[in-house]
Amino acid sequence: MWHWLFTLLSIISFPDQELKEVVHTPPEFQMSLNEKINLSVKSPAVKYYYRVNNKGIELYASPNDWKYGRKESLIYYDESVLYNKIYYSLTINKVIDLYSKKGEQKFNPEKFGGLIIEPELFIFNSSSRPLEGLRVALDPGHFAGNVKEAIEEMRLARIRMPDKKVLEVFEAELTYTTALFLRDTLQKLGATVLMTRNKHGWTAFDKTFSQWIADDLTDAVIGDLREGYISQATANKLLISSNKRYIFKAFFHRYELHQRAKKINKFRPHLTLILHYNADSQNRRWDAQGNQYSTKNNYNMTFVPGAYIAGEMRYKEQRLNFARIVLSDQIERSIELSYFVGTRLNQRLGVDAYPANGKQYYLLKVANYTGFEGVYARNLALTRMINGPICYGETLFQDNVDEIKRLANKTLEIEGIKTSERVREVALGYFDGIMAFVNYKKVL
Numbered sequence: 131m132w133h134w135l136f137t138l139l140s141i142i143s144f145p146d147q148e149l150k151e152v153v154h155t156p157p158e159f160q161m162s163l164n165e166k167i168n169l170s171v172k173s174p175a176v177k178y179y180y181r182v183n184n185k186g187i188e189l190y191a192s193p194n195d196w197k198y199g200r201k202e203s204l205i206y207y208d209e210s211v212l213y214n215k216i217y218y219s220l221t222i223n224k225v226i227d228l229y230s231k232k233g234e235q236k237f238n239p240e241k242f243g244g245l246i247i248e249p250e251l252f253i254f255n256s257s258s259r260p261l262e263g264l265r266v267a268l269d270p271g272h273f274a275g276n277v278k279e280a281i282e283e284m285r286l287a288r289i290r291m292p293d294k295k296v297l298e299v300f301e302a303e304l305t306y307t308t309a310l311f312l313r314d315t316l317q318k319l320g321a322t323v324l325m326t327r328n329k330h331g332w333t334a335f336d337k338t339f340s341q342w343i344a345d346d347l348t349d350a351v352i353g354d355l356r357e358g359y360i361s362q363a364t365a366n367k368l369l370i371s372s373n374k375r376y377i378f379k380a381f382f383h384r385y386e387l388h389q390r391a392k393k394i395n396k397f398r399p400h401l402t403l404i405l406h407y408n409a410d411s412q413n414r415r416w417d418a419q420g421n422q423y424s425t426k427n428n429y430n431m432t433f434v435p436g437a438y439i440a441g442e443m444r445y446k447e448q449r450l451n452f453a454r455i456v457l458s459d460q461i462e463r464s465i466e467l468s469y470f471v472g473t474r475l476n477q478r479l480g481v482d483a484y485p486a487n488g489k490q491y492y493l494l495k496v497a498n499y500t501g502f503e504g505v506y507a508r509n510l511a512l513t514r515m516i517n518g519p520i521c522y523g524e525t526l527f528q529d530n531v532d533e534i535k536r537l538a539n540k541t542l543e544i545e546g547i548k549t550s551e552r553v554r555e556v557a558l559g560y561f562d563g564i565m566a567f568v569n570y571k572k573v574l
């Protein structure tokens with residue numbers, strides 16, 4: 131009885147635990163299937179693509195199929211571990227193929243014998259290289275290498291200060307330099323680190339956006355047309371367009387995110403951090419020159435898998451990942467990681483977690499609150515497709531009146547790129563979060 135009560139209390143008190151003092155193995159944080167489904171569904175429309183029964187989760191290709199009971203697939207509870215192992219071991223295209231053939235049959239474990247890759251355990255140790263064996267994937271968001279490209283991918287912050295001075299930063303550079311600082315710190319302690327972008331200005335295809343258009347656009351468009359991801363009309367438009375902003379919006383944005391997810395899953399990390407810098411979505415005032423006015427708001431937030439909205443069960447990849455997310459511990463492990471990363475970023479930066487009653491309206495439409503301050507379920511390509519604990523970080527508001535000053539004050543340099551002390555502090559916040567997480571988990 132007492133043991134039971136103690137376990138319950140320790141689960142409840144988890145968010146406030148002072149982690150440096152943890153000497154025992156904390157309880158595994160678990161959610162029920164219903165809790166995970168509640169967090170994974172944002173719009174009622176999603177409910178017409180699945181049914182839960184006593185055997186497992188039935189998936190449907192359309193609301194019409196749902197109505198007439200024409201199942202696309204049934205993933206059984208007792209094969210969910212194998213399902214997750216298959217996703218871990220094979221490429222997404224192969225998994226889509228297997229999922230299509232499976233239908234209501236169970237996966238035959240014998241067929242996968244030689245294909246299943248068992249993860250290598252990471253054990254946190256107290257040596258001078260405590261992260262030896264830890265595999266960390268870092269995804270620095272966006273790709274611009276200069277202001278012109280930042281405008282093409284719509285990620286330039288050009289902020290008019292109260293004294294009329296204009297300050298400018300772009301997110302792809304902030305995230306890239308953050309990743310460099312973080313990578314170096316992690317590697318010093320023995321970790322193996324993957325970065326999805328390996329050069330300033332490169333996309334996840336290991337070349338610039340312009341170079342990718344010249345080399346790969348045609349094949350990529352034809353391939354996606356064949357797979358049904360784009361229409362013939364869109365394909366035609368893309369193939370003759372020289373408007374980079376259009377190519378980015380209509381095609382490359384989604385296409386490149388899938389490449390990031392593929393790279394990360396192939397690396398088989400113990401944990402993944404997606405690095406972004408946020409902006410105030412309610413700050414929509416510009417001067418006559420197109421400079422944005424600064425905002426007083428400033429928050430940190432993190433995203434974990436879940437919160438599917440209408441239209442996001444359209445493709446097989448989305449449906450098979452929905453089943454994977456609710457049948458695995460993907461959400462719990464990501465909440466744990468995001469809890470540690472988020473709280474450490476708040477401490478390091480002196481910035482509050484985004485409050486539960488916050489006024490960023492898009493979050494009310496697309497995100498589900500996890501119950502942990504600043505941590506939200508949100509169905510982004512990366513939170514959906516990446517396997518293993520994932521924290522999608524949206525740190526501070528670039529357009530905040532104090533932050534833009536700090537970010538634009540480039541007193542540091544890393545790999546020849548000028549950057550700010552503030553970026554280094556963000557990297558340290560992520561680092562603190564990773565250390566607290568591995569110290570809490572001990573084994574990954």
Ligand SMILES: [Zn+2]
Pocket residue numbers: 271272301406407
């Ligand atoms: Zn971003």
